[in-house]
Amino acid sequence: MALGALVLGAGTIGLRAVAQPKEQVIKILARRFTYSPNKLTLKKGVPVVLELTTADVLMGFSVPDFDTRVDIIPGQVARLRLVPDKTGTFAFLCDIFCGSGHETMNGTIIVVA
């Protein structure tokens, strides 16, 4: 029992030591009614920081499958940290009405193993 706890503890420390790489920053520019880029490829379990700006009006950036979102306020940089915990193809979209065309404002996140 004591030995098991010791081994588990050592494993945890080892994981923690390698689990803090410099996080990749991905800049995304939103404008009516597109995101640029509109396709991101991420690796499962690897954290990224999205830096979002808007070229015109208030926008949203929502990733329902990862249960996360952020407001993109004109003149500010919105930061969203994302750690994909599953592989697949997921949609992101604008969830703040920004004009006619808002409904088509979206993109894709591909998470690979």
Ligand SMILES: [Cu+2]
């Ligand atoms: Cu919108």
